[in-house]
Amino acid sequence: MKQFKKSQEYHDNPGCTSVDRNKTTFSNLPKLILIGLLSIVLMLVMTACSNDAGADKKEPIIFADGGWDSLKFHNEIAGIIISEGYGYETETISGSTAALMKGIEQEEIDIHMELWSENLGDIYFDGVENGDYIQLSVNFDDNFQGLYVPTYVIEGDSARGIDPIAPDLKYITDLPDYWEVFKDPEDEGKGRIIGSISGWTVDEILYEGIQEYGLDDHYNYFRPGSESSINISLASAYEKGEPWIGYNYEPNWVMGKYDMTPILEEVEDGPLSSIGAQDIDIISNKSLPERAPDVVDFLKKYKTSSLIANNALVYIQDEKASAHDAAIKFLHENEDIWTTWVPKEIAQKVKEAIK
Structure with a gap:
């Protein structure tokens, strides 16, 4: 009876059609086991392949x-090389200096291509020493920032029929004698110094330095709303041959296009000494060397100059081009420079991509 019931149960199974029910059932069993084993193996293979694909996937470089603009230009050069040569996607995160440095420290941002080291001072140098950031290389060091006037203000410009207006102006300590030359259009009792942008570290240094020199007795410190406002103010005055004094820096398109003279401090350790010529560093967060050692090796060799950036920024301004356009132009015209930063096979990939 027990044997019959067991046979009946298999007979009721649609998969059993043989007259000899017991024989049919047990002959099919190895096939069922084999099918099951094959399914398990297939699943394991698919999982392994999926894991391998995930392992090969490179995280974006931020x-x-x-x-x-000069930072955007360098971001584009490095971004093109990293994406086309090394196969990483690239992204950017915008923000104030303080926010960006925090993002690098917290590893939400990977790279800063143009870090003005002295502007940040101890915040930066202590961070490097503590391992919060990694200094990879000096992008350029032939730079300057501070107060400038058009050179014709001091020397005149005979070709334009401009006589010298402040022939003895050389140092910041000379500025009280010339406040009427740079008169504030909204306050006839004082001159106007065009300052830096609120939120930039240099703005605080510049403002406090002007107070230490007592220039606030003679000048109003005017903060424009943007870098373009500073440059438009300068360009407008320059094209008209008018006097102008204010903050600027190299590299910048106005510095490349116009003949400007910096107004210096008479002493080496003056209140504004920290914002003069300085190393402009490329830094990364602490995890990038392990995550993308090839990119780090490339950035350690990256070195340019203020002149390179000035020329690029003039091109952007005059041709209404983008930072990406300027980067492509640089890569086409300066293979002797950038190909020394990367292995030959990487350089070839980039060349093929930008044809």
């Missing part, structure tokens, strides 16, 4: 964007 650049800091502080908003100024």
Whole structure:
């Protein structure tokens, strides 16, 4: 009876059609086991392949964007090489200097291509020493920032029929004698110094330095709303041959296009000494060397100059081009420079991509 019931149960199974029910059932069993084993193996293979694909996937490289054009230009050069040569996707995160540095420290941002080291001072140098950031290389060091006047203000410009207006102006301590030359259009009792942008570290240094020199007795410190406002103010005055004094820096398109003279401090350790010529560093967060050692090796060799950036920024301004356009132009015209930063096979990939 027990044997019959067991046979009946298999007979009721649609998969059993043989007259000899017991024989049919047990002959099919190895096939069922084999099918099951094959399914398990297939699943394991698919899982392994999926894991391998995930292991090969490269995380995007995130650049800091502080908003100024020369930084955007360098972000584009490095971004093109990293994406086309090394196969990483690239992204940018915009923000104030403080926010970007925090993002690098917290590893939400990977790279800053143009870090003005002295502007940040101890915040930066202590961070490097503590391992919060990694200094990879000096992008350029032939730079300057501070107060400038058009050279014709001091020397005149005979070709334009401009006589010298402040022939003895050389140092910041000379400025009280010339406040009427740079008269504030909204306050006839004082001159106007065009300052830096609120939120930039240099703005605080510059403002406090002007107070230490007592220039606030003779000048109003005017903060424009953007870098473009500073440059438009300068360009407008320059094209008209009018006097102008204010903050600027190299590299910048106005510095490349116009003949400007910096107004210096008479002493080496003056209140504004920290914002003069300085190393402009490329830095990364602490995890990038392990995550993308090939990119780090490339950035350690990256080195340019203020002149390179000035020329690029003049091109952007005059041709209404983008930072990406300027980067492509640089890569086409300066293979002797950038191909020394990367292995030959990487350089070839980039060349093929930008044809």
